[in-house]
Amino acid sequence: MRTNDAQILVLCTLADGPLHGYAINTAIERLSGRSLGAGSLYGALSRLEAKGFVEPLEGPGRRRPVRLTEEGRAVLEREAHAMARVTERVFETAAPDPVAYLDRVAGSGTGRHYKSVMLELLGLASGLSVLDLGCGPGTDLAALAEGVAVTGPGSGSGPGPGSGPGLVSGPVSGTRTAPGPVSGTEAGARETIAPGTVLGIDADEEMVTRARERTAGLGTVEVLHGDAGMLPLGDATADRARTDRVLQHVEDPGTVLAEARRVLRPGGRLVMGEPDWDSLAIDHPDLEISRAYTRHITDRIVRNGVVGRQLARLAADAGFLVPDVVPVTSLFRDVRAADEILGLHRGTERAVAAGYLTEGAARSWLDHLENGDFLAAVTLYVVVAEVPR
Ligand SMILES: C[S@@+](CC[C@H](N)C(=O)[O-])C[C@H]1O[C@@H](n2cnc3c(N)ncnc32)[C@H](O)[C@@H]1O
Secondary structure, X not given: OOOOHHHHHHHHHOOOOOEOHHHHHHHHHHXXXXXXXXXXXXXXXXXXXXXXXXXXXXXXXXXXXXXXXXXXXXXXXXXXXXXHHHHHOOOOOOOOXXXXXXXXXXXXXXXXXXXXXXXXXXXXXXXXXXXXXXXXXXXXXXHHHHHHOOOOOOOOOOEOOOOXXXXXXXXXXXXXXXXXXXXXXXXXXXXXXXXXXXXXXXXXXXXXXXXXXXXXXXXXXXXXXXXXXXXXXXXXXXXXXXXXXXOOOOOOHHHHHHHHHHHEEEEEXXXXXXXXXXXXXEOOOOHHHHHHHHHHHHHHHOOOOOHHHHHHHHHHHOOOEEEEEXXXXXXXXXXXXXXXXXXXXXXXXXXXXXXXXXXXXXHHHHHHHHHOOOOEXXXXXXXXXXXXX
């Protein structure tokens, strides 16, 4: 950059023809929503003139119009192209903030679709209790609360003070069969969950904080910091549970399933939505490059990259009945939309660093994704698991 913000603004306003100082400032206000102080405006003008980017025309004092010189117009065009390159960039190169990323997925067409499938299969009803295991920043807690809300006088549902008093309390009768409560977290004190309420649990403190902020107005929602593999609840105390892209990350999905089986009542239901990253199919003329890219994700990036296809078997092994398996395939025809969810550029860089792709293959891959006809698809499995009655 050879110019600062004030100078660029002045150059922009002169693109269509000469203007004097006051008119320049009016045009800047139209462009940016704020005018410059007199010192900044005339400082910018005199520096631009000294650099030979603008020149004065005939006129009295400050009402003398100025115009762009050829050099000034060339500078303006270069700056405009540089900005266009930034805004038109196809791939996001920096990793997004984790909460912003989860919000982005939830707001995308693909996210809204599979989450609505999961919600329907949960079969929520007034007065049921529900657990969101790995609730993240509280993405789905409000929808769950709405699904189990108890209406009517004295129900205690609807907006209320944030901490969710009375949602869970202890101890309950019955013997714990699972390991004790999560040490060092507040999750330890809980044993039961009240009807018509939602309990979110997440292992990440930042996520718990955000989830609590987002549900502060919901008196029937509580969020605890804890491990989905060691739930702070007694046996057969909850009616519904869900995991949404959580089992792909945990150390042992079988442990989480066993815990969900333990805390759900007979007839209780667990709905899981987990991707199968081996199903990621991205079209490229060289099939081996596509395969290597996908293999890198399942081998190195996601801990349990193929858990989606394993869910039905793992649930059966944990003692659940499995009445429903619903594959939800997301199809992307727009590379920018795909990149926002899949992080294609960052994934490619990591695949090169890990030796799955050569530099040449990566260049060919990204060039085709950016400029060729784009198609990508990946399948997430939604699996319903029920505790036998
Ligand atoms: C991909 S995010 C999904 C969050 C949320 N379910 C959603 O759909 O937006 C996975 C979440 O699982 C949490 N998580 C990972 N391992 C966990 C564990 N063992 N116990 C509880 N939460 C866990 C992470 O902290 C993260 O918030």
